[in-house]
Each structure stands twice: as structure tokens, then as C-alpha cells.
Amino acid sequence: MEARDKILETAGRLFSAQGYDGTSLSQVAREAKVSKALIFWHFETKEHLFREVVSRTIEPYAMKLDLEGLSEPDALAKLVDHYYQFVSRNSSSVRFFLGLFLRRDSRPEEMFAQVLEQYGLFRNQVAQVIERGQQRGTFSSRVRAAAHAGVVIAALNGMLVEGFVSEQREREAETAIAEIKETLIDPIRIS
Amino acid sequence: MEARDKILETAGRLFSAQGYDGTSLSQVAREAKVSKALIFWHFETKEHLFREVVSRTIEPYAMKLDLEGLSEPDALAKLVDHYYQFVSRNSSSVRFFLGLFLRRDSRPEEMFAQVLEQYGLFRNQVAQVIERGQQRGTFSSRVRAAAHAGVVIAALNGMLVEGFVSEQREREAETAIAEIKETLIDPIRIS
DNA sequence: GTCTATATACAGATAGAC
DNA sequence: GTCTATCTGTATATAGAC
Incomplete structure (x- = not known):
């Protein structure tokens, strides 16, 4: 692997x-087996390196999901699974972003718009699948779609x-998913 | 206020x-209007100051809640509210602890046992209230108590x-609570 | 208990040879 | 592109006067 990539990989991990703040460029240089000067x-700057790492990390977040041909309950289950x-x-990077969001200061602006946008898209999909299911009679009409979607996501x-x-x-991952389906999808399912 | 307390308060906030890592003792000294040497x-050490701050912050986490005389659905609602x-x-300190837990390294061990213990107690209370409600006929027996409790907490x-x-x-706080009650408590309520 | 002055280490960043 | 050597700032921590 080339030095530039080696640096990005090491920096991302650290x-x-x-x-x-907890990661010094000396450490990155040491573990990537290059000199500090090469990083610069x-x-x-360290800030630029960080932004480059974040950009790369965000890439796989543009997730698309094909729900064609599925009943609404099945589509919702698939969304949850996915x-x-x-x-x-991607827990390593999700933890990382969540950690950043939790800090009052360091609002790293535009960069995270991508993450939040993908998250918003997912939320909308869940709400829409429930609404559509109610219209087409595969989900009970007794619940408020938006509220139910909010609880599923929460x-x-x-x-x-x-x-x-x-x-x-x-x-436990399997168990967690099963409990959500059992508690929040099955009870409003009609088909 | 005495200098020692002033330092603790300032350090906690910062x-x-x-x-x-993002907080230097120079900053603490400046904002607490004392010299750096006094902090030492x-x-x-900085580490000791940190541990002292954490210990103080954790104190209010020992929350006790009186559920005597309430029906199980009302007790569950009260637990959720509380x-x-x-x-x-306490969002400031909860954010802080969550941020620490998210970091792979820095497992600050024993200190956080207190936080996790309080959290475990709360989880148990929720599960037990649901079980008891099922035994006494105020909650539907169609759900698995443990699974339902897990979803409520999640x-x-x-x-x-x-x-x-x-x-x-x-x-939105009010809304969030209302949605949880509407979606996860009301549907299994019998009384 | 509280201060000023200082020691020591390491951070981010640059200069310049190869 | 990659290095060694170095600059400059700031961090944690100590010494010692009051």
C-alpha cells in the first residue's frame, strides 16, 4: 500500500x-511507519487529514435498499434488519460520529450533513412504509403512523x-431485532 | 465559594x-480564577481532578422512586417519565458518560460501575412491573415481559x-414520551 | 492555601537535503 | 515523495516564596 493510503488507514483507526485530540500525529507516523513530515x-495540517478521513468514512453511508414487491410488513422488517x-x-465509524455529535463544541458543520441526510432518508422510508400499509390494509389503522415510526426507530x-x-x-443482535419485530411490527400487522 | 470547590465546578463544566483531552488545566485555572499550581x-494530577469530578457528577444518579399504591400501568408510566x-x-453529564463509553480505549473501569449499576436497577424495575402486571391482570399476557421491557427501554x-x-x-420531549406510552404501554394495558 | 517562576515533555508545523 | 533536524507553542507538573 502507498504511504498516503497507509496514513489515511492508520489515522482513521486511531x-x-x-x-x-487523543491522537497525535507522532503516533500516526509511528504506526503507519512514516515520518511526521510526510503527513504534512x-x-x-492535522485538520485536513481529519476531514479527509471523515470523507472516506462517510462514503458507505449512501445505502440504497430495494423494497419492490414486498408487502409493507415485510418491507418494514427488511428496513429494520438492514x-x-x-x-x-460500521460500528467503529458510527460510534465515532455519535461521539462527535455528543460534544457541545466541535460542531463540524457541513461534513456531517451527509450522515444526517442519510439518516433522514431512512426515517422517511419507515414512516412511509407504515402509512402505505395502512392505506392498503396490511397494517392496522388504529396507530398513528408517524408516532409508530418514531418509536420503531428510537x-x-x-x-x-x-x-x-x-x-x-x-x-444479542439477533435477539434485539427479534424483540423489535415482535413488539412493534407483529402487533400492527394485518395480513 | 472556596477555591477547591470553584475548581471542581469549573473543571466539571469544561x-x-x-x-x-480538550480541556487544559490552564483554561480551568483561568476560568476558576486561581493559579495552575493551586490545582496541583x-x-x-489532572487525572485525579478528573476522577474527583466524575465522582461528584455520579452522585445524583442514585435515584429512588416510590411506586407504592400505583397500578402497574401507572407505575410503568411513572418510571418512563422519571x-x-x-x-x-442531567443531559450534560449523561452526554459526557455516553461519550466516554463510546471510546474503545479509556475504559475507566470501576468508576462507571456506579452508572451502570443504577441503569441496571432501572431496567429491572421496568421488567418487574410488567411481569407483576401480567400476574395481577393489569397487563396483557400475550407479550413476553422481558422482551417488552427491553423495547421500552431501548x-x-x-x-x-x-x-x-x-x-x-x-x-419534543413531551411528544417523545407520549409516543412511547401510546405505542408501548397503552396497547398492553388491560384495566 | 495560594502565588510566581520554572522545568520538562511533546504537540503541530517548517526547512532543506536527498 | 520521503527523510532528519529543528522551531515554536503549550501542556502537565514542580520549586519555593509568602
Whole structure:
């Protein structure tokens, strides 16, 4: 691998594990087996390196999902599965972004618009699938679609955060998903 | 206020807003209007100051709640209200702890056992209230108590985290709570 | 207990040889 | 592109006067 990429890879790993302030360029240089000066030659400043790392990390967040031909309950189940799996697989970077969002200062602006935009798209999909199911008679009309969608998403996020905090074991991921489906999808399903 | 307390107060505010690495003792000294040397005289090292701040911050987490005389659905609603309000009111320190938990390294061990213990107690209370309600006929027996409790708590946490990320407006707190009750408590209520 | 002055280390960043 | 050597600032921490 070329030095530039090696630096990006190492910096990404260290930033996400230790944060921006907690990671020195000396450490990056040491672990990437290059000189500090080379980092500055390639990236100008620590801040620029960081932004480059973030940009790369965000790329896989543009997730598209094909829900054609599925009943609304199945589509909702698929959305839930997909979201949970995506976050689990990218947990290192999701933790990192969440950590940044939690800090009052360091509002890193435009960069995170991408993350929030993808998240907004997902939220809309969930709400729309429930609404459509109610119109087409596959979901009960007794619930308010928007409220129910909000709780589904909150439950997902809550399960995921709990996994972050308690050093998630693989098995529990399956359980978490099953509980959400059992509690929030099955009871409003009609078909 | 005495200098020692002034230092603790200032350090607490700055640590929780900027993190450990992001807060220098020069800044603490400046804002607390004392010399840096005095901080070392009182706390020996930055690490010790930090631990002292954390210990103080954790104190109000030992929350007790009286549920005597309430029906199980009302007790569950009260638990939900109380948890949400507590986290909202202590959001600064909760954000801070969550941020620490998200970091791979810096597992600050024993100190956080207290936070996790209180959290575990709350989880148990929720599960037990649901079980008891099922035994006494105030909650539907069609759901699995443990699973339902897990989803209630996850939804709570998810709503709270979302509030952290999107700079919560007050009004939405009420909405969030109402949605959880409407979606996860009312449907299994019998009385 | 509180201060000023200082020691020591390491951070981000630059100069210039190869 | 990559290095060694170095500059400059600021961090944690100490010494010692009051």
C-alpha cells in the first residue's frame, strides 16, 4: 500500500478509537511507519487529514435498499434488519460520529450533513412504509403512523447504543431485532 | 465559594463540554480564577481532578422512586417519565458518560460501575412491573415481559440520544414520551 | 492555601537535503 | 515523495516564596 493510503488507514483507526485530540500525529507516523513530515506533505495540517478521513468514512453511508414487491410488513422488517446490520458492521465509524455529535463544541458543520441526510432518508422510508400499509390494509389503522415510526426507530437506536456501551456480543443482535419485530411490527400487522 | 470547590465546578463544566483531552488545566485555572499550581496542590494530577469530578457528577444518579399504591400501568408510566426527565435534566453529564463509553480505549473501569449499576436497577424495575402486571391482570399476557421491557427501554434511550444529536427543543420531549406510552404501554394495558 | 517562576515533555508545523 | 533536524507553542507538573 502507498504511504498516503497507509496514513489515511492508520489515522482513521486511531481517530475513531481515541478521538481527534487523543491522537497525535507522532503516533500516526509511528504506526503507519512514516515520518511526521510526510503527513504534512500529503495533508498540510492535522485538520485536513481529519476531514479527509471523515470523507472516506462517510462514503458507505449512501445505502440504497430495494423494497419492490414486498408487502409493507415485510418491507418494514427488511428496513429494520438492514439498518441494524449496517450500523453493526460500521460500528467503529458510527460510534465515532455519535461521539462527535455528543460534544457541545466541535460542531463540524457541513461534513456531517451527509450522515444526517442519510439518516433522514431512512426515517422517511419507515414512516412511509407504515402509512402505505395502512392505506392498503396490511397494517392496522388504529396507530398513528408517524408516532409508530418514531418509536420503531428510537427502539432500533436504543438497542444499538446499548450494544456500543456494553461491548456487544453477536448473539444479542439477533435477539434485539427479534424483540423489535415482535413488539412493534407483529402487533400492527394485518395480513 | 472556596477555591477547591470553584475548581471542581469549573473543571466539571469544561470536561463535560470539551472532553478530557480538550480541556487544559490552564483554561480551568483561568476560568476558576486561581493559579495552575493551586490545582496541583489540591488534586495532585489532572487525572485525579478528573476522577474527583466524575465522582461528584455520579452522585445524583442514585435515584429512588416510590411506586407504592400505583397500578402497574401507572407505575410503568411513572418510571418512563422519571427516566426521561432525569436524563433530560442531567443531559450534560449523561452526554459526557455516553461519550466516554463510546471510546474503545479509556475504559475507566470501576468508576462507571456506579452508572451502570443504577441503569441496571432501572431496567429491572421496568421488567418487574410488567411481569407483576401480567400476574395481577393489569397487563396483557400475550407479550413476553422481558422482551417488552427491553423495547421500552431501548425506545427511551433512542429518543434521548436523538435529542442529544439534534439539539433538543423542549416541546419534543413531551411528544417523545407520549409516543412511547401510546405505542408501548397503552396497547398492553388491560384495566 | 495560594502565588510566581520554572522545568520538562511533546504537540503541530517548517526547512532543506536527498 | 520521503527523510532528519529543528522551531515554536503549550501542556502537565514542580520549586519555593509568602
